[in-house]
Amino acid sequence: MTQIKIDTDIPPPLDNGRKRKYPFPSMKINQSIFLPGLEGEKLRNAANQYKTKHKDWNYVMRQENGGIRLWRVAPDNKSKGETST
Numbered sequence: 708m709t710q711i712k713i714d715t716d717i718p719p720p721l722d723n724g725r726k727r728k729y730p731f732p733s734m735k736i737n738q739s740i741f742l743p744g745l746e747g748e749k750l751r752n753a754a755n756q757y758k759t760k761h762k763d764w765n766y767v768m769r770q771e772n773g774g775i776r777l778w779r780v781a782p783d784n785k786s787k788g789e790t791s792t
Contacts, residue, residue, distance in 0.1 A: 731757045734779040743774040
C-alpha cells in the first residue's frame with residue numbers, strides 16, 4: 708500500500724476554477740448588467756442563488772429594450788413597485 712503524505716499550511720485555492728456566467732461578485736451598488744433576449748428566468752435563478760450565500764447583496768430586475776436588466780441595489784432597497792428578490 709502506498710503511504711500518503713499529509714501536508715500542513717498549504718492554502719486552498721481561492722476559486723473552484725469554474726468561470727462565472729454573471730459578474731455578481733464584481734458589481735457595486737447601482738451598477739447593472741443587460742442581457743439581450745429572454746434569459747430572465749435563468750438570470751433571476753442565478754441572482755437568487757448568489758443572494759442566498761451573500762446576505763448583503765440585493766437586486767432589482769426589469770424588462771428593457773428586448774432584454775433584461777439587473778441592477779445591484781442596497782440590501783434594504785424595497786421601493787414600491789420594484790421586483791426585488
